[in-house]
Amino acid sequence: MLRQVLHRGLRTCFSRLGHFIASHPVFFASAPVLISILLGASFSRYQVEESVEHLLAPQHSLAKIERNLVNSLFPVNRSKHRLYSDLQTPGRYGRVIVTSFQKANMLDQHHTDLILKYYRKISVFENPADLVWRSFLEFAQVI
Incomplete structure (x- = not known):
């Protein structure tokens, strides 16, 4: 008895839903495409931040200010044509x-x-x- 009532209720609901979708085919065909385009467009502004310091340190922390000062006063030669091994002579070093x-x-x-x-x-x-x-x-x- 309960099974027949549930079966009849579900059949009625889904037949009405199917009739509604069939009577509005343009909306149900274009709505998923429009939603996908809108959600996909938001990924154009998405950027992966690889710097852990940028994620965890405050924007105006003293360490960042000091690092920028040191980098501006003592620039490092970051030439692509120079190897790091060229800057040191072979041997054992201690710090x-x-x-x-x-x-x-x-x-x-x-x-x-x-x-x-x-x-x-x-x-x-x-x-x-x-x-x-x-x-x-x-x-x-x-x-």
Whole structure:
């Protein structure tokens, strides 16, 4: 009984829907095309942002302002005809990043003298016995 009622109700609804669609063929043929064109046109302004910094950092952050200043004062040679390997001679290199515990200015005279003194010790250092160090602290104690 319930099955027959549901079947009759659904058949009536779908026959009315079919009759409505059949009586307006131009609208139901052109509406999907128009909707697709409108939605597709919105993708013409879509751009993929690959810079994570642009997505996460504030627009006027101090780091961005400082980076732009450094890039304007010290430009990097980004020539396509020059390889990065041409900028360095072959050999082993180490890098030291110097920071201050008390957030002091690293460019004042005292800190600059300490950095230059440390640089002179490192640049003159030779490894006579081909020693191997497990950490930078062991290396710093030898100097």
